[in-house]
Amino acid sequence: MAHSHSHSHSNQDENARRLMLAFAVTATFMVIEVIGGLISGSLALLADAGHMLTDAAALLFALLAVQFARRPPNARHTFGWLRLTTLAAFVNAIALVVITILIVWEAIQRFRFPQPVAGTTMIVIAVAGLIANLLAFWILHRGSEEKNLNVRAAALHVLGDLLGSVGAIVAAVVILTTGWTPVDPILSILVSCLVLRSAWKLLQESVNELLEGAPVSMDIPDLKRNLCRSLPEVRNVHHVHLWQVGEKPVITLHVQVIPPHDHDALLGRIQHFLEHHYAIAHATIQMEYQPCAGADCHLNELHSPHTHHHH
Known part of the structure; x- marks a missing residue:
């Protein structure tokens, strides 16, 4: 690593501080929106509070991940505690799906039996929620030059949330000007779709990670081809296992090589290639001079449709 350890720590502290602030803002307003939604009878506010819950949770996971x-x-835990955030994200995603189903169910009931909605209370709280979101987004976005995945994801969450607050404001304006209350459940369903979208993405990512799936952004056949192309000594790459712990990709692979003059130098070059091109810092490489005899070595070759003629 080029920079000193203390520098990365102060950066982490800075990230943690931003996330903590944004979390405090979001969580506070989520509570206010729930209370406001119950007082005014607005489902759109409650749906937006559900959306804010996704944000608060995203911020909390980001904070936990930093910690x-x-x-x-x-x-006992040779990877540390990084998977805990993945597990938390999984539980959060399921909770969000449940919240969404409840809100949509309630919206359907309201189409059948419209409820009175206090437009003034609703608009005041919706506007306050919008301001809270803008504040949280600003807090996070100042940190965007630091390419922390968690902070970026949290900022995106908050941005999606702005739409929810706008939806609640639109519903309030319509109710105040025309008195047409069905706009409230209609917009609450729209906001719920937003929540469902982020929940679904979260569910996919966390399940992939919990099932030891390869990071979605990485193409293993491509990695194998590139490694053979870039290093002339490398004849064949097989038995590749790639997974993710926290944000860190981890790889194990067998590499059949032409016997090198300097074993360690070649190993170093393979490691450098993986780190440089694929940001994989944690690699376990088994170098072989003969074709691999292990029965399970050809597992990858058989199941991967891309590797027919590339050797």
Whole structure:
């Protein structure tokens, strides 16, 4: 690593501070929106509070990830506690789906039996929610030059949330000007779709990680081809296992090579290639001079449709 350790720590502290602030703002207003939604009878506000819950949760996971990344691995948890945030994200995604179903169900009831909605209370709280979102987004976005995935994801969440607040404001304006209350459940369903979208994405990502799936952005056949192309000594790459712990990709692979003069130098070049091109810092490489005899070595070759003629 080029920079000193203290620098990355102060950066982490800065990230943690931003996330903490944004979390405090979002969580506070979520509570206010729930209370406001119950008082005014507005479902759109409650749906937006559900959306804010997704934000608060995203911010909390990001914060936990920063904290847990600091805890050193031990003999029992050799990767540290990074997976805990993945598990939390999974639970959060399921909770969001449940919230969405409840809100849509309630909206359908309201189409059948319209409820009175206090437009003034609703608009005041919706506008306050919008301001809270803008504030949280500003807090996070100042940190965007730091390419922390969690902080970026949280900022995107908050941006999606702005739409929810706008929806609640539109519903309030319509109710105040025309008195047409069905606009409230209609917009609450729209906001619920937003919530469902982020929940679905979260569910996909966390399940992929919990099932030891390869990071979606990485193409293993492509990695194998590039490695053979870039390093002339490398004849064949097989038995590749790639997975993700927290945000860190981890890889194990067998590499059949032409016997090198300097074994360690070649190993170093393979590691550098993986780190440089694929940002994989944690690689376990088994170098072989003969074709691999292991029965399971050709698993990858058989199941991957891309690797027919590339050797």
